[in-house]
Amino acid sequence: MTVIVLCALAAWVAQRAAAVFHDGVRPFLLDFVQGRSTRRATATVSFGLSAGFVFGLGAPLALSTGVLNPWLVFLPTDVLGLVSPRRWLAAALGAAWGAVVVFGVGGADSLVHKLPVDFVTAMQQMATPILHLFALFPVLAVARQFGRLSGALCGVLELALTVMSLKLWPKIFPGSIAMAAGVLVLVGLALHRDTGRRGTADTGPGRPAGAEEDPTAGLFRAGALRLRSHLPLLMLLGAGVCLLCQAHVFGGGEASGFLIAKGDHGGAAQVDFYRALGFIPLIATTALASGAYGVAGFTLVYPVGYLLPGPWLALAAGALLFAAEVMLLSWAGRALGGLPSVRDASGQLRNAITETLHLAVLLGSLAAANAMGGGPGILIVGGLYLFNEATGRPVTRVAAAPAAVVAGGVLLNVLYWMHLFTPVAR
Template sequence: MLFEINILTIIVMAALGGICAYLANQNIAVFHDGLRPLYPQYLDGVMDRKTLFATSFALSFGLVIGFGIPTSIAGKIIITHTIMLACDIIGTLFSDDRNGKWISTGVGALFGVALLFGMQVLMNIFTILPIDFTGDLGLVGSLIIVSFSVFPAIAVAYQAGVVKGGIVLVLTMVVKQLTVLFGSFTINSVNVQINADGMALLFAIISMVFVATRYNKKSDVGAVDAFAVFGKNIERIKKNMLVLAISGGIVALATTLLLIAEGPASLTLTAEGQYFEAAMVSLGRTLGFIPLVMTTAIISGVYSPAGTKAVHVPAILFINMGILGMVGSFFVGALIMIIEVLLLGFIAAGMDKFPGMKDLGDNARTAMSKVLDIALLVGGMLAANAIAPTIGYIWVIGLFFLNQVSKKPLASMAIGPIGAITMGLIVNILHLIGLFPIV
């Protein structure tokens, strides 16, 4: 793994696991966006704690096992889903009384530390196998940055039609090509190299937001704000602003320490040291998640331990800046969380006036998901083929279609990482029985 195991990282992972479990247990914040809207039923007494836990487990366990852990192993940084979804489960497992509060916090902290050591142990085991395939796992995410600049064009196509989406796609390609040709120059003997993928993504995101602000179905004059009735929920979130700020600071600090990454794309770029590009990808995901996180928070009175994910953006840029970077990351993360909570009512009202922005969030998430599905699948195929040129492609393609017909399919974007990792284990088994000689 890319992170170091020392006193600081152990404390940070314990703090991250502890606070995420605490927030879930005290009904303040959960990471799974689908779990958040169920909390009003629990808070109103319609749903009991056992049902809440069972629902949390059903929603999150498969993602932790089938997506979080394989993606973390492949990228060598723990993806946030692995720890935060698990802590949703831990928090809801215990009652939200005085004892349950501290028990869940302690278990969450222990899980964070166990995850820190466990991921490193897994990587160490892989490296001592007869055929070390860990180097090839980097290919799993090799196509993400190239393909990720496509998602804004797809989002525009969903929102404003395929023609406008096609225009954004073509212009994105033009911007990238122009950056490749003219993005390298010298200023006062200093060579400046502008990243073409980063510029293409930046242009595409700006285009996506521009289209969304112009593509609005105006609501009737005098209509009642859709979110006005949820004022009590907003106030409930604001009452927990301090602990949410601490959570935002810890999440940001963990990101700066390379312990966690907010998504597969930013994980891959961060692992490769492309921090600006990773921050841009994280910003793009934040734009997509603002409407979802805000609306589910407003209707439930329950927020997210990572907020809209905006805390990750500056945190990535603070990497390798030493103690000042770590301190700055924590305080900026906390400040961002405070600003998000304070703006909750304003943003909710803005979504009423500019419904196109809410549609943008829905469309952007759908587009990102589809792009990542393909990028990780093809990346997984490339990695599996690098590990086993004779059978790698067959294995991943077969897994993909078997998953499609399964009664309980895994998330599509998990198939690439799972296929590559299992291919590595398979070739080691084949080698032990003499069917896969080392060339």
């Protein structure tokens, strides 16, 4: 019921262009709100950007972990809300999608486990590379922004902390402390560079008295006012997302989904908190420019929800957190404008997360292919992935490998029924 109601609310909010989940769709909402683009055109953009993530990443991850994720739950509600000419229709379609998610994932999971080639169980092989390689994303970000030496030192620090964690704190996810140290190193270096620039600027000539205001300031002001006008609705959305996270049936990222499936809610909270640091500047900027917020806000609601002990507290915390985020958006935009290195660090974190997960998901998908079909499984899954690369990536890169595992699993079952393939012994 929580999923169904939340999907209805998310689609209703998207229909009003008050919030969408996909960061790439949000900038297009400004033209829609101002009447320069049609509802159908905006929904088409949303579908084009989202379809690959829904079927290539969201559905396979939900099947392999048994935990829902935002790509499966919220990307379709973006499309359904934007395409609906009436609010009641958006809510009805969102609720219907929520029902499909709840009953469809469970039914598909039960069905696949009965097949001769159980590719869902095989996809659990993705957990190890995703969990352990994900911890390296701060190292990539440091190396890209501050050079090889800084990146190498950060990598050595993370490796040492990981080894210490395995030895001294075996019950703690070993990558959590390493990730924390890596992110602190990146933020510390960025702040050091920004404060150095500010000190140099303070000794130079002041701003001319007649200097013009930043041309984006007026646009950001209008966006902030529009967001505040939707504050009660956004608070309801925050309450619902936090409640879903508190139920521990939802994970905000690839790594956190596997951690929640293992019952490591503290580790999942850490992973999603560090992930949020890479997306806060992007979400803040696009929200202020378009006047539309994110369905999950700054995504800080994920770790908060994982750690809360009860549903009523989650409802209150989610609503208050979204209220605070919306009210502080203008300040966040101004603060980020004065910290260019911190803003760049956020972009480097996003890119590093994408690259790290691409490698981890690819390795995990090949391991799953081997588990379900041995050499033929690797041939089919690897071949589908390479075909996607050769044809211009019609399926986005990070989603191509899991989608190939599902397609490969279906094909191997067909080959089995044709007496052309013998499943790998379980």
